[in-house]
Amino acid sequence: MMGTFGAFMSKTFTFLQLSAEFGGTRFGPFTGFEIRLGSEPDRNDITLPAQLGVAPEHVKILRQQDGSFILAPVDRTAGVFYWRAHSTKSKQISAPMAIQGGDGFSLVSPEGPRFYVQLEEDQSKAKKAAEESKGPGLPQGMGQNLNSGGILREIRRRGLAKVLTTGVGNTALKAWTFIKTGQFLSPLYVVAFMMTASGWVMAGGVSCAAVSFRSSSNDLQGQLTSCKDQLGVGDEDGGVPTVPSLTKKILVDRTWKATIENDKDLAQAYASELKKIFADPSRYEWVYKNRGSDFVRFKKALDATFPENLVRVLAYAAAQPQVDREWSLVQDSEEKEVCGRGPLALTYRQAYRLDLLDLQPDALVDRRIAAGNNLEEQKSALEDTVAAADSTTVIDEGLIQSAGAQLMGGSECLYLEGPDDRNDPSRLAEALGEKLGTSASNLPRESDDFWISARLMMLYASDFRRGHDELDFRDRKAPSMVMELKDIKAARKDYAIKQAGTILARSVAVPCLATLDKEIQNAPPPFMGELPNLGNCAIVKAFVEYDRI
Numbered sequence: 001m002m003g004t005f006g007a008f009m010s011k012t013f014t015f016l017q018l019s020a021e022f023g024g025t026r027f028g029p030f031t032g033f034e035i036r037l038g039s040e041p042d043r044n045d046i047t048l049p050a051q052l053g054v055a056p057e058h059v060k061i062l063r064q065q066d067g068s069f070i071l072a073p074v075d076r077t078a079g080v081f082y083w084r085a086h087s088t089k090s091k092q093i094s095a096p097m098a099i100q101g102g103d104g105f106s107l108v109s110p111e112g113p114r115f116y117v118q119l120e121e122d123q124s125k126a127k128k129a130a131e132e133s134k135g136p137g138l139p140q141g142m143g144q145n146l147n148s149g150g151i152l153r154e155i156r157r158r159g160l161a162k163v164l165t166t167g168v169g170n171t172a173l174k175a176w177t178f179i180k181t182g183q184f185l186s187p188l189y190v191v192a193f194m195m196t197a198s199g200w201v202m203a204g205g206v207s208c209a210a211v212s213f214r215s216s217s218n219d220l221q222g223q224l225t226s227c228k229d230q231l232g233v234g235d236e237d238g239g240v241p242t243v244p245s246l247t248k249k250i251l252v253d254r255t256w257k258a259t260i261e262n263d264k265d266l267a268q269a270y271a272s273e274l275k276k277i278f279a280d281p282s283r284y285e286w287v288y289k290n291r292g293s294d295f296v297r298f299k300k301a302l303d304a305t306f307p308e309n310l311v312r313v314l315a316y317a318a319a320q321p322q323v324d325r326e327w328s329l330v331q332d333s334e335e336k337e338v339c340g341r342g343p344l345a346l347t348y349r350q351a352y353r354l355d356l357l358d359l360q361p362d363a364l365v366d367r368r369i370a371a372g373n374n375l376e377e378q379k380s381a382l383e384d385t386v387a388a389a390d391s392t393t394v395i396d397e398g399l400i401q402s403a404g405a406q407l408m409g410g411s412e413c414l415y416l417e418g419p420d421d422r423n424d425p426s427r428l429a430e431a432l433g434e435k436l437g438t439s440a441s442n443l444p445r446e447s448d449d450f451w452i453s454a455r456l457m458m459l460y461a462s463d464f465r466r467g468h469d470e471l472d473f474r475d476r477k478a479p480s481m482v483m484e485l486k487d488i489k490a491a492r493k494d495y496a497i498k499q500a501g502t503i504l505a506r507s508v509a510v511p512c513l514a515t516l517d518k519e520i521q522n523a524p525p526p527f528m529g530e531l532p533n534l535g536n537c538a539i540v541k542a543f544v545e546y547d548r549i
Contacts, residue, residue, distance in 0.1 A: 012067065012119055012120065013028065013029035013030070013031060013119070013120045014028060014029060014030040014031075014035065014061075014063060014117065014118070014119060014120075015027065015028035015029055015030070015117075015118040015119075015120065016028060016030070016035065016046065016061075016115045016116070016117060016118070017115065017116050017118055018113065018114065018115055018116075019104065019114040019115075019116065021114075022113050022114060026118075027045075027046055028118075029120065030045065032063075033062065033063050034060055034061070034062055034063070035060065035061045035063075036057060036059075036060045036074070037054075037058055037059050037060070037107065037115075038054060038055055038056050038057040038058040038059070038074070039052075039054040039055065039056050039058070040056040040057060043056065043057055044057065048107065048113060052107070052108060052112065052113065053079070053107075053108040053109075053112070054107055054108060055074065055075055055077075055078045057074040057075070058073070058074060058075075058078045058080070058107055059071065059072065059073055059074060059078060059080050059105065059107065060072050060074055061117065062096075064098075067101065067119060068098055068099065068100055068101075069098070069099050069100070069101070069103075069117055070096050070097070070098060070099070071093065071096065071097055071098075071099045071103075071105055072095075072096035072097075073093065073094060073095075073096075076094050076095075078107075079092065079107065079108045079109055079112070080092070080093050080094075080105055080106075080107065081093070081105060081106045081107075081109070081110050081112075082097065082099065082103070082104075082105055083103065083104035083105060083106065083114065083116075084103055085100070085102035085103050085104070085116075086102075090106060090110045099117065100117075101117055101118060101119040102116065102117065102118070103116070103117055104116040104117065241536075241539050243260065243271070243540065243543055243548075243549045244256065244257040244258075244259075244260040244261050244267075245257050246536050246539060246540050246543075247260060247504075247508055247540075249532075249533070249536050250508050250511070250512070250532040250533075250536055250537070250540070251309070251312055251313060251507060251508065252308075252309060252312065253309040253312075253452065254447075255447065255448075255449060255450070255451060255452065256452070258449060259449070259450050259452070259453050259478075262449075262478050263450070263453065263478035263479065263480050263481070264480075265478075265480035265497045266453055266478070266479070266480055266497055266500060266501055266504070267501075268501070269497050269498045269500065269501025269502070270501040270504050270505050271501075271544075271549040272501065272505075273501055273502045273504075273505035273506070273509075274505045274508070274509055274540075274544050274549060275544055275549075276505075277321075277505055277506065277509040277510070277513075278509060278513075278541055278544045278545065280321075281509075281513045283321040283322065284319065284321060284506070284509075284510050284513060285513070285517075286322075287316075287319045287506075287510050288510065288511070288513070288514040288517075288520060288525055288528050289520075289525070291525060291527065294318055294342075294343035294425055295315065295318045295319050295343060296527045297343075297425040297426070298315060298317075298318040298343050298344075298425035298428060298429065299311065299315035299318070299527060300425075300527070301425045301426045301428070301429035301430075302314060302315055302429045302432075304429070305429050305430065305432070305433035305437065306429075306432075306433065306436075306437065306438075307438065307446060309446075309452065310438075310446075310452055310455065312507060312529070313452055313456070313503060313504060313507040314432070314436075314452075314455070314456070314459075314503070315507070316503050316506035316507040316510065317344045317459065317503050318343035318344055318425070319506045319510055320343070320345055326341060326342065326403070326423060327339060327340070327341060327403055327413050328340040328341070328345040329364070329411070330345050330347065331495075332347050332349070332350075332463055332495070333460070333461075333463040333464050333465070333491065333492045333495040333496070334388075334465060334491065334492075335491050335495075337364055337411075338362075338363075338364050338385075339362040339363070339364045339413040339415070341362065341413075341415075341420060341422040341423065342420070342422030342423045342424075342428070343423075343425060343428070344422070344428060346422050347463050348361055348362055348385050348386075348389055348391075349385075349388055349389035349462075349463050349465070350460070350462045350463040351421070351422050352389040352390075352391050353389070353462040353463070353468065354431050354432065354435055354459075354462050355431055355434065355435070356420075356421040356422065356427065356428075356431050357421060357427075358418070358419040358420060358421045358427075359393075359420055359421060359422070360415050360416040360417070360418050360419075360420045361382045361385045361386050361391070361393055361395065361415065361416055362382070362385060362413050362414060362415035362416075363378075363381035363382045363384065363385045363413070363414045363415075364411050364412075364413055364414075365378070365381050365411065365412060365413075365414050366410065366411060366412075367410045367411060367412050369381065369414075370402040370412035370413075370414055371402070371412075375397045375400065378397075378400050378414055379395050379397055379400070381414055382395045382400070382414055382415075382416065383395055388465060395416065396416065399416045399417040399418065400414060400415075400416060400417075401414070401415055401416070401417050402414050402415070403415065432459070435458070435459075435462070436455040436458060436459060440455075442458075442471060442472045442473060442474060443455055443458060443473055443474065444473055444474055444476070448476065449476045450473065450476070450477075450478060450479055453478075453479055453500060453504070454473035454479045456499070456500035456503050456504065457473070457479040457480075457483070457496045457497065457499075457500045458471065458473065459499075459500075460495060460496040460499040460500060461483075461492075461496045463495070464488070464489075464492045464496075465492075466489070466492075467483075467486060467487075467488045467489065467492065470486050471483065471486060471488075479496075479497075479500075480493070480497055483496065483497075508532075508540065509540075511528060511531055511532050511537075512532055512536075512537035512540060512541065514528055514531055515531045515532050515533075515534055515537045516534070516537055516538070516541070
């Protein structure tokens with residue numbers, strides 16, 4: 001008898017797999033006769049936190065010769081609920097009962113952590129399954145300790161591995177599953193993880209952490225709805241949050257949802273830049289920490305000219321990813337590296353088309369040319385810039401200067417000495433008011449479809465050498481589509497879309513960085529206005545980090 005049993009055991013392996021809503025972790029293979037689950041690490045094969053209501057030794061699964069199992073509560077008072085394979089209802093048990101592979105059981109309550117018993121008969125397949133399992137293989141006699149003390153290390157080590165944890169962490173575990181699969185059953189889960197990961201302690205977060213998974217399904221749904229309301233993450237459209245709907249809420253303008261959903265090119269550019277900003281947030285800290293920056297002055301100047309919804313986005317044209325500086329190395333709409341000047345890093349051609357009054361030509365040249373005495377060569381470089389903008393400015397050799405200490409690649413900016421409105425936030429705002437204001441020609445009226453995104457694209461279309469004057473964004477088509485219908489050169493179109501997506505991403509991500517910065521929460525900078533809701537920012541960040549945008 002023992003020989004037969006031993007032969008059977010050597011060919012088959014047992015796994016326990018959490019249900020999808022708890023992360024889908026697969027534990028195993030187990031080759032022994034008995035598997036124990038409970039909260040005491042030294043006495044169990046799988047350890048769950050006591051805070052979930054799990055007893056020190058809660059339940060055991062006994063392997064039978066024929067491949068069936070006995071499911072047995074270790075203590076009659078331990079809550080164990082049996083789930084037949086593919087069943088949607090459970091039955092509480094208080095005594096040992098026979099179960100089959102594919103059947104499951106949950107601990108504490110029907111809504112508690114649910115495991116399914118699985119058998120793998122082929123040794124090579126079992127080994128591969130263990131290697132591919134999101135839970136670690138468990139040598140016989142060695143329990144998997146997933147108690148609260150090690151949960152943060154587990155999260156960091158595996159990148160939100162499917163592990164069990166307590167309270168908010170267990171909720172966060174579900175969030176990861178829903179993000180990964182795209183099946184968001186509640187935004188609460190995403191928010192809860194963000195609260196846990198960033199160390200936030202707040203009334204809404206605590207209330208969410210207190211959601212009882214032992215409640216009935218109706219009570220639980222009510223608690224989740226209440227928690228969403230407290231955190232401000234509900235979607236008034238009746239669905240789950242999406243990047244377009246969250247953008248609409250963060251920017252406080254209803255048109256953004258439709259804009260992102262109906263302009264795929266802009267949506268892609270927006271998503272790409274969101275990833276970059278959240279991946280390296282330190283580049284943008286100066287925007288909300290430096291109270292005397294050109295960004296602050298530019299935003300203040302815009303406040304006197306533009307409606308609030310437009311200022312909330314357009315101001316971030318001055319939020320370059322570095323501390324304020326006069327000169328920047330930029331790529332223009334002709335895919336050429338040129339000098340950008342001032343807080344918006346405007347090219348000469350762009351500034352000229354925006355009708356800035358005081359404007360000095362510049363040219364990106366090799367440092368050898370900038371440092372040399374060949375005035376004809378320097379003048380020729382500046383004349384090329386003037387010609388590319390269709391300007392009539394005459395180059396005075398006696399006014400040629402150079403600046404390049406902050407530029408990379410051995411290049412410097414030649415320019416003519418004199419005032420340049422690109423450096424003046426007030427003059428910039430005034431010029432943009434004439435070209436991009438609510439009464440500007442060829443642009444949608446305020447609150448019409450695409451009314452803000454069209455202005456962002458027109459700002460950067462002003463750098464086009466050809467086609468700018470033909471653009472008319474008033475017909476309610478996506479600006480990207482308008483440029484395509486006008487046969488705008490692909491490189492120019494892509495340039496305007498990329499720049500517009502960049503400004504949009506900054507206007508969402510940078511205020512969210514301030515919201516998620518606990519130091520800023522103690523003294524919010526007044527120039528940032530009202531910061532976005534913490535829950536909305538947490539969900540956007542989660543979407544970005546897990547590539548669900």
